[in-house]
Amino acid sequence: MVTRRAILFAGLNAVRCISIISLILVFASTVLVMVHNIEAVNAFLGHADTSDAQNCDYIEGSTVPNQPAGVFWAVVSSLLIEFQAIILF
Secondary structure, eight states, X not given: OOOHHHHHHHHHHHHHHHHHHHHHHHHHHHHHHHHXXXXXXXXXXXXXXXXXXXXXXXXXXXXXXSSTTHHHHHHHHHHHHHHHHHHHO
């Protein structure tokens, strides 16, 4: 018969496995978002001469604000999320 301690041990290991998988997914999705944002910024800078693009709040196709240092803060935010995931791992 399975004891209560064995069930508790298996349950805690399952929670630990789920948390490790979720941290890996957070890290991978943050890298993906950062790559997507940088590609969108590069495309935006290639067509920055149009006045239509200058009137937007965010760079089209990204989460980067269209303001001075917006790219910097978007990248810093992504890096902080990655460092948190690494520390929690």
